[in-house]
Amino acid sequence: MKSKSVFTRYLLFLCGFLLAGGFYLPFHYNIPFPAPLAAEFEPGIKTETIKGINENRADLVLIGDSVLKEGVDDEELSSLLGVNSYAIPVPGSGTAAWYLVLKNVILKAEHRPKYVAIFFRNTMLTVPQYRTTGKYFPLLDDYATDDEPLLVELAFTSQMNPIEKFSKQYIPWYSARLEIREDLDNLLRYRPASLLIGCNRECTDNAVGSIFGREVDSAALNQMMEDAAETLYAPEEMNFQKQVDESFLPYMIQLAQENDINLIFVRTKILGLEPLELTDYAGSLDSYLLQQEHVFLVDFSRDPRITNEFQIDSLHMNEFGRREFTKILANELQSILEE
């Protein structure tokens, strides 16, 4: 078989497929041609959390991911501080979601809190694209309106290379890839189960969902979390000066300052090893935060009071840890709230 001849035929087939897809896919999936570069969000946002702030008349709102959810008891914190606290933990979130929570939830609430505490770790604050695509996208959509130019620019458009931008706009096979994958996934997931064992869509979803809700092996989970953290430890992400202006951090600070909100950044502890380069990054971040007005930093990353007994894995607290950490946190926040 002559490779040159196969290549020529391959190009012809490929052009044929691309052309056919170019006509059919935009029509089939209702995608404009050229497709917009930016991700599109639904207009509405989740309003339960706005209600929560208003009903609790929260003066301190806590934002973070599952580390906040597992690590802080907001009711206990309220009683220890004597200040109404309300936590908005969004498991699986990153700084893009936190920016949206600040802009679209906290600032839209009738009751304006005086303090907002953001729970972060390593380089999360300056990696705008972290946890924004794939399975994380719907989570962002919960807090995004249909007009989020900054979110689109920082988390999506600025992260795309020229080939990706071209493909997204002009190659419908690429711009419709999420829809095509979903169709393929649905075909593989539901049709055979229905034909073979008479299990309908709901039955299949329940069955598959049951695996994902299982108790997990903590050693394996730790390994996976370390693998995931590699994104945050990439050399370019640990260059604070280069990253900060392209991140949500300055915008979050500006939003808070314009609305008389004090921002408290809470750096949580990670059990285990961290890259040496993170020390420089953390130093730069700390200096940056301390230069800002109405911004505070609480650093638990090397706190000896937080021991292995507190944690179920390298990030998350157990019940005992949650109780103890809430006390430690209250103690640290007390002095800031008194200022």
Place this chain on the structure above:
Amino acid sequence: MQFTSYAFLLFFLTVLVLYWAAGGRRWQNLILLAASFIFYGWLAPWHSAVLFASIAVDYFLALAMVRWKPRAVLFMWLGLSLNIGLLAFVKYYFTFDEILAAWAGGFGISSDHFLSFIILPLGVSFYTLKKISYLIETARGTLQPARDFIAYAAYISFFPQVFSGPIDRPQKLLSQLETPRVWASSHFYNAWQLLLMGLFKKIVIANTVKVFVDQIFLMKEPSKVFLIVGGLGFTLQILADFSSYTDLSRGLAFLLGLQTTENFNKPYLALTPGEFWNRWHISFSSWLRDTIFFPLRRTLLKMQRLPGFLPEIIPPLVTMFISGLWHGTGLTFITWGLYYGVLIVIYQWIGIRGNWKPANGFGRFLAWLMMFLLIVFGWIIFRAPSMPWLWNALVYSPLYRSVDELTASLVLAIMIAFYASLLLLKYMLELAWPSRENIHAFYYAAATLLTLVFMNSSSPDFIYFQF
């Protein structure tokens, strides 16, 4: 810098233009060497410094072996100690770090001082094997040491294979680097199918199957049906992932006018464990065979006092044990290696060796099925988070806990079968219509579209980087 990243595309295109524009062997090798060090030091520049130092040491040791022949063995052992020492340091760094932190804690020194790690260099396992081959063969006198340092350094650090092989012998790759290369269109026509299939296997198959394989091996106590489905999924994932790296590596090498070793030859069609290792990670298994298995066997055969069965048993066990150890420091890897050692011994014991083949089709099918199941079980050992986890799953877990589990297993098995069929289809087309160009061109075009559709779906890391 991943082969599948945009940064790598820009990097490689720049190298390619400079490389072919330069002309002349010396300039080409120099560009290759510079590119390899930039590529290797992308994460941390000191990685390249370590690589350069270790290359320089081996280069001079090999020359010294020829210059002072009576001391060649001494120089060889010095080189082997340094190389294996570096490999052991990288493999066991985290164990050392934790021991040191615990020890310091005992003296009241905060272990926080040690709770930071350096980004360890990748690919040490691969280039160390190249260097060991080079030292041993030079000491044996079967290889003349390279005089051209640039060519030798480019051979060891060759960027398309520095992280995950193939582990090319000096006779194969170094000899090509010592001869002039001229651009020919055949370089491109040899490369494009490999590059395309590499991207397809990685992006469409390996990354997709990884999602549910990870989920199953993350469960605390999976039932046996999940273990089976997870094992089948990982069997597909690791082949697609590792062979995709080899395809990309070989495709890139072809574009540079260099032909490197084919690493996989339909390994899951093997009928015996010996045949599996002749088809899987070929450059590594042939390295093990020539560097450990045969020399050990020859040595044992010379020992007349030894019982006759020991030279049959010890070499496969030791070789496979080392193979397991090379893959990782965990007990699962060592068990996996020994598992293959024991399988080879058992197969030999019942008279089944190497390329054994039953006479009739049904016999061949049974032999294949048996071997395939043994391979899947081997991958379950390999992928298990720990040995206690595996033991619990094998011994104490029920076959299934609920109808939901059976349904979910069926759905996942269908997905695995679908993604496996994409690879199987290619094998079948090659078998049924080896010269029907339209069919093959159609397959490649469809594979390109699927790659486009599956881009950015999940983790881009290659499994074999960690070894």
